[in-house]
Amino acid sequence: MNRLSVAVAALLSVVLVEPGQAQSSRPGVEKLYILNCGEGVAGDISRWSPGVNEGKSMDFVDNCYLIKHAQGWFLWDTGIPDAVAAMPNGLAPADPKAVRWRRPKTLAAQLGQLGIKPSDIKAMAVSHTHPDHIGNVEMFPTAMLYVQRAEYDWPGANNQSRFKPEHPVTKLEGDHDVFGDGSVTILSTPGHTPGHQSLLVKLAKTGAVVLSGDAAHFKNNWDNRRVPALNFDKEQTLASMQKISDTLTKENAQLWINHDKAQRDGLKMSPEFYD
Numbered sequence: 001m002n003r004l005s006v007a008v009a010a011l012l013s014v015v016l017v018e019p020g021q022a023q024s025s026r027p028g029v030e031k032l033y034i035l036n037c038g039e040g041v042a043g044d045i046s047r048w049s050p051g052v053n054e055g056k057s058m059d060f061v062d063n064c065y066l067i068k069h070a071q072g073w074f075l076w077d078t079g080i081p082d083a084v085a086a087m088p089n090g091l092a093p094a095d096p097k098a099v100r101w102r103r104p105k106t107l108a109a110q111l112g113q114l115g116i117k118p119s120d121i122k123a124m125a126v127s128h129t130h131p132d133h134i135g136n137v138e139m140f141p142t143a144m145l146y147v148q149r150a151e152y153d154w155p156g157a158n159n160q161s162r163f164k165p166e167h168p169v170t171k172l173e174g175d176h177d178v179f180g181d182g183s184v185t186i187l188s189t190p191g192h193t194p195g196h197q198s199l200l201v202k203l204a205k206t207g208a209v210v211l212s213g214d215a216a217h218f219k220n221n222w223d224n225r226r227v228p229a230l231n232f233d234k235e236q237t238l239a240s241m242q243k244i245s246d247t248l249t250k251e252n253a254q255l256w257i258n259h260d261k262a263q264r265d266g267l268k269m270s271p272e273f274y275d
Ligand SMILES: [Zn+2]
Pocket: 130, 132, 133, 214, 259
């Protein structure tokens, strides 16, 4: 081809590839696995709904979510520490109204079942820094951690930092499109903690799903917009619930509530997956 025909061919290839085609040729999120990251019993669920359901005990679950994206593996939340699997009576809470957690399966074993080594996880995010969500962050010491700056800078017990300073981190100030293709978006949803975040995932067959973090702890609380007394900021919590609700409408998305056992009982657990 001479120079002119090369130029024409290049121009044609640009014209012929419509934006929609270019996107669908990239797979984005291929699979989403729900991992069992803890099971427990809450002593009194009015802890999460002041004045309602007082003295009522309830089963809780704790999930981690593993996403296979064309650009690599991404882990959302890390659950109860794997070490709890070795405790026959589980982890007793300081407050008897809170959750006594058990670890029926370790995170490491569930990754192993999928043929994944911790070093295969290149990126991760946690919804917030409560112990039932960050229990295994350091199983992935080289994975890029996406966390809101407000959460990262929130002083922990004894004024300690919430993450190891050497852990690679990207500190966010708002929403973040993780892979740059709109398939996995971190949503800033503060209130439960200063830098709490949720995750919008777009799957080819399943459609869009929002992973709640602890924006709500179970469906009944979500439906009634109840704010736990232990939350960092009530108004922020309510605004974040509204933001999630708006996202569900806009994206025609499902809401998967992390700690809701009744909902999880109806979902497929790893090694089954959503695509
Ligand atoms: Zn939690």
